[in-house]
Amino acid sequence: MFGVEKKDRFKLFLFLLAVIVSLGVFGYRLFAEQLNMKVELAYDYEDVLLLQAYTGQSQAQVLKMLQRAGVTSVVVPEDTLNNLTRRGLANLITGEQLLNMSRFGQIQNQQLLGLIRSSDITPENSYIMIDQVAAFQRAQNALINDLGAERAKVNGRNIIEVRGQVDNLGGIGLGLDETILANLSIYKFQIIPKLVNSRRLDDVSLGLKIDTVSALTPVHTFIFNGSEVLGYGNNLALVAEKMRKNGINYGVIEFFQQKGSLSLAEHLSGYNIGVHSIPAPQLQRLTKEQAIDRYVLAAMDRGMRILYLHAFVNDALATDLLAYNEEFISALKTRLERRGSTVTPIDQVTIGLDPLVSLIIGIIISLGIVSAGFLFLRIFNKNLPDGIFKWLLLGMLLLDIIFLRLNYFSQWRALLALLVSIIFPTLAMLTQLPKENSWQPDKMNFHKVLFLILRIVGITMLGALLIIGLLSDSYHLLKIYQFRGVKLAFGLPLLIVAFYYFMYPYRIKSLRFIIKRFLQSKVTVGYVLAGGAALAFFALYFLRSGNYQLPLFNGEAAMRNFLGYILLVRPRTKEFLLGYPLLVFICYHLGRAIDYRYKWVFYTLAAVAPVSLLNTFCHLHAPLWVSLLRSLNGLILGVAIGCFVSWGYKVAEKIWRYIF
Structure with a gap:
C-alpha cells in the first residue's frame, strides 16, 4: 500500500x-474514558412514595434501603399542581364547579364558604387552595412569574385565584419542595432536579428559576420533565448560559425525544451527560436480572453515566417488594464495580x-x-x-x-x-x-x-x-x-x-x-x-x-x-x-x-x-x-x-x- x-x-x-x-x-479518548469510569445511580422520588404505598413502610425505611443498596442520587421532580393534588397538599377547583357545589349546599370547607361570601366567583376562573405556608408561597410566586400578577392573585389566606382559562394549569412548575430536599440531605443523597418548561416564562423569570433551584442545594445535573426541555420556545440560549454559569450539566435521556434537546445540548458542549432510564411501565414486565443487563449494557457499551432507576412494584415478582428492590440495586452496583466502574455522584464530565x-x-x-x-x-x-x-x-x-x-x-x-x-x-x-x-x-x-x-x-x-x-x-x-x-x-x-x-x-x-x-x-x-x-x-x-x-x-x-x-x-x-x-x-x-x-x-x-x-x-x-x-x-x-x-x-x- x-x-x-x-x-x-x-x-x-x-x-x-x-x-x-x-x-x-x-x-485522548482512551484517557478521557478512564477519567469517566464513574456511574451515578439515581432514584426517582416519585418511586420512593410509590414504594411506601406498596410496602406500607415509612419513607425513612425506604430511603435507608436506597442508601444501603448503593443509590447515590435522587431525582426530585419539580412540584406542579397535579402532583401536589395527588399528595393531598393542594386542591384545584374551577369557579363553575364551586358555584354548582354552592347551589346544592355541598361545600363544607369554611375557607371556600368564606370565599363565596366575600367575592364574586367567576365560572371561567380557577381557585387553588394550599394549606402549607411554604408550598403556598412557592405556588404564588411561580404562578405570578408564569401568568403575571394580573392573572394570579391571592384571594384569601391560602387561596390563589387564576383568572381565565390557562392551558396546562395543573402542569405549571412550582419549584422544588425544600422539606423534601432537607429530608434527602440527611441520607447524603445528591439531588437531580427534574424541571418543567413553560413557554410563558420571560427571560428574567426563567433565569430566576434556574438560580433559585441551583441555590437550594449543591446541584450538578438538571434533567427535564415532559415533552420539552426548559427554555424550549425562544430561551434555550439563556438556559444554557445560566446552567453553564452555575456549573450544571444537562442530563440527556437516551431514547427519549424532548423538543429542544438537540439545541440545548449544542449550546452546552462539555456539559452534557448521558442518562439511561427504563420507563416504569416497561420495567414492570422485566425481572431484576433483565433490568440489570440493560443498565449495565447502557453504562459499559454506550457510555451512559447516570442510570435513572424506578421501583419494581409488580406483586407477581416477589412477596417482599422492598427486599426485591434492594437486591436489584445492590446487584446492579456490584456488576458495575466488577466491570471497573465507580458508583458515585458525578459533578464534572470530561468527554469529547x-x-x-x-x-x-x-x-x-x-x-x-x-x-x-x-x-x-x-x-x-x-x-x-x-x-x-x-x-x-x-x-x-x-x-x-x-x-x-x-x-x-x-x-x-x-x-x-x-x-x-x-x-x-x-x-x-x-x-x-x-x-x-x-x-x-x-x-x-x-x-x-x-x-x-x-x-x-x-x-x-x-x-x-x-x-x-x-x-x-x-x-x-x-x-x-x-x-x-x-x-x-x-x-x-x-x-x-x-x-x-x-x-x-x-x-x-x-x-x-x-x-x-x-x-x-x-x-x-x-x-x-x-x-x-x-x-x-x-x-x-x-x-x-x-x-x-x-x-x-x-x-x-x-x-x-x-x-x-x-x-x-x-x-x-x-x-x-x-x-x-x-x-x-x-x-x-x-x-x-x-x-x-x-x-x-x-x-x-x-x-x-x-x-x-x-x-x-x-x-x-x-x-x-x-x-x-x-x-x-x-x-x-x-x-x-x-x-x-x-x-x-x-x-x-x-x-x-x-x-x-
Missing part, C-alpha cells in the same frame, strides 16, 4: 498526517473534543481522505492522471470552507465518515485477496493465513481511526448526533467487491456486452434460486444491521449472553460466524473446494468481516476499549472457527475419497 513513488509522497504525507492526528484523538479542535482536526483528516480516495480510484484505473488528485484536493478544501461558512461542518464531517466507512473495508478486500487464478492453497500455512487477515484488519482499522478522529465530539459520543448512512456503509462495500471480482480482469472492457447477454439469457430454475438466495441474504443482512433488528433466532440470545459473560464483551455474530471463517476457508480452499469462477461470491460474503469491524467503531457512544475488545474477540473467535471448519472439511474430504 505504501510502495511510494516521488509523485505520491505528498499524498502519503497528507494521509499519514490524518492518521497521526486521529491517533492523538484515539489516545473542544469544538474548535474538532473542526481543525476535521479539516486535516478531510485532506487525508482525498489521498485514500485517490488510491481507491486507482484500483479501477491504474492510469488515473495525477492532476485529478489536485482537483480532488482543491474540491475538498472548497467543500470544507463552504460547510464551515454555512455552519454545517458537523454534518459534513458525518458525511466524510460515511465515505471512509465505504472506502476502507472495500480497499482492504480489493488489495489483499488473490485476483489471479493461480492461488496455491497447499502452500498456505496458519501464519500466512493470519498475516493476510491481519492486513485486511489493519487497512480497515486505518479507516476506523479516521472516523474516531472525525466524530469524537461530545455530540456524537452522547448520541445527540448519530452516524448516518448505516445501511449504505453495510451494503455498498459488498456490492463494489462483488462487481470488481466478477468483472476482473478483462470483463470490464466488455461490460456492455455482458449486461446485454445477461438480459437476453433464459431464466432457469437455477437463476431463480440463486436470485432468491441473494435477496434473502441481503434482506437478513440489512435487517440484522443498524437500529432496527429482526427478532433473535432460537438459542441466539442464550449464545450472546454466554459469550458476553465469558468474553466480557460479545463479538459481532456476522464477524465470527461468517466473515472471518470465510476468509480462512478461502485461503485454504480457493482453487480446490472453491471454483475460481465463483470466488467473487465468497469474497463478497467474506467482506462482511471488515465492513462489520469498521462499523463497530461507528458506534461513537461506545467506549473505545469496548469496541477494541469486541473486535479482538470477533477476530480470534472467527479465525478459530474458520480453522476448525477448514480442518473439518479436509478430514471429511479424505474420508469421502477413502470410502468412495
Whole structure:
C-alpha cells in the first residue's frame, strides 16, 4: 500500500498526517474514558412514595434501603399542581364547579364558604387552595412569574385565584419542595432536579428559576420533565448560559425525544451527560436480572453515566417488594464495580473534543481522505492522471470552507465518515485477496493465513481511526448526533467487491456486452434460486444491521449472553460466524473446494468481516476499549472457527475419497 513513488509522497504525507492526528484523538479518548469510569445511580422520588404505598413502610425505611443498596442520587421532580393534588397538599377547583357545589349546599370547607361570601366567583376562573405556608408561597410566586400578577392573585389566606382559562394549569412548575430536599440531605443523597418548561416564562423569570433551584442545594445535573426541555420556545440560549454559569450539566435521556434537546445540548458542549432510564411501565414486565443487563449494557457499551432507576412494584415478582428492590440495586452496583466502574455522584464530565479542535482536526483528516480516495480510484484505473488528485484536493478544501461558512461542518464531517466507512473495508478486500487464478492453497500455512487477515484488519482499522478522529465530539459520543448512512456503509462495500471480482480482469472492457447477454439469457430454475438466495441474504443482512433488528433466532440470545459473560464483551455474530471463517476457508480452499469462477461470491460474503469491524467503531457512544475488545474477540473467535471448519472439511474430504 505504501510502495511510494516521488509523485505520491505528498499524498502519503497528507494521509499519514490524518492518521497521526486521529491517533492523538484515539489516545485522548482512551484517557478521557478512564477519567469517566464513574456511574451515578439515581432514584426517582416519585418511586420512593410509590414504594411506601406498596410496602406500607415509612419513607425513612425506604430511603435507608436506597442508601444501603448503593443509590447515590435522587431525582426530585419539580412540584406542579397535579402532583401536589395527588399528595393531598393542594386542591384545584374551577369557579363553575364551586358555584354548582354552592347551589346544592355541598361545600363544607369554611375557607371556600368564606370565599363565596366575600367575592364574586367567576365560572371561567380557577381557585387553588394550599394549606402549607411554604408550598403556598412557592405556588404564588411561580404562578405570578408564569401568568403575571394580573392573572394570579391571592384571594384569601391560602387561596390563589387564576383568572381565565390557562392551558396546562395543573402542569405549571412550582419549584422544588425544600422539606423534601432537607429530608434527602440527611441520607447524603445528591439531588437531580427534574424541571418543567413553560413557554410563558420571560427571560428574567426563567433565569430566576434556574438560580433559585441551583441555590437550594449543591446541584450538578438538571434533567427535564415532559415533552420539552426548559427554555424550549425562544430561551434555550439563556438556559444554557445560566446552567453553564452555575456549573450544571444537562442530563440527556437516551431514547427519549424532548423538543429542544438537540439545541440545548449544542449550546452546552462539555456539559452534557448521558442518562439511561427504563420507563416504569416497561420495567414492570422485566425481572431484576433483565433490568440489570440493560443498565449495565447502557453504562459499559454506550457510555451512559447516570442510570435513572424506578421501583419494581409488580406483586407477581416477589412477596417482599422492598427486599426485591434492594437486591436489584445492590446487584446492579456490584456488576458495575466488577466491570471497573465507580458508583458515585458525578459533578464534572470530561468527554469529547473542544469544538474548535474538532473542526481543525476535521479539516486535516478531510485532506487525508482525498489521498485514500485517490488510491481507491486507482484500483479501477491504474492510469488515473495525477492532476485529478489536485482537483480532488482543491474540491475538498472548497467543500470544507463552504460547510464551515454555512455552519454545517458537523454534518459534513458525518458525511466524510460515511465515505471512509465505504472506502476502507472495500480497499482492504480489493488489495489483499488473490485476483489471479493461480492461488496455491497447499502452500498456505496458519501464519500466512493470519498475516493476510491481519492486513485486511489493519487497512480497515486505518479507516476506523479516521472516523474516531472525525466524530469524537461530545455530540456524537452522547448520541445527540448519530452516524448516518448505516445501511449504505453495510451494503455498498459488498456490492463494489462483488462487481470488481466478477468483472476482473478483462470483463470490464466488455461490460456492455455482458449486461446485454445477461438480459437476453433464459431464466432457469437455477437463476431463480440463486436470485432468491441473494435477496434473502441481503434482506437478513440489512435487517440484522443498524437500529432496527429482526427478532433473535432460537438459542441466539442464550449464545450472546454466554459469550458476553465469558468474553466480557460479545463479538459481532456476522464477524465470527461468517466473515472471518470465510476468509480462512478461502485461503485454504480457493482453487480446490472453491471454483475460481465463483470466488467473487465468497469474497463478497467474506467482506462482511471488515465492513462489520469498521462499523463497530461507528458506534461513537461506545467506549473505545469496548469496541477494541469486541473486535479482538470477533477476530480470534472467527479465525478459530474458520480453522476448525477448514480442518473439518479436509478430514471429511479424505474420508469421502477413502470410502468412495
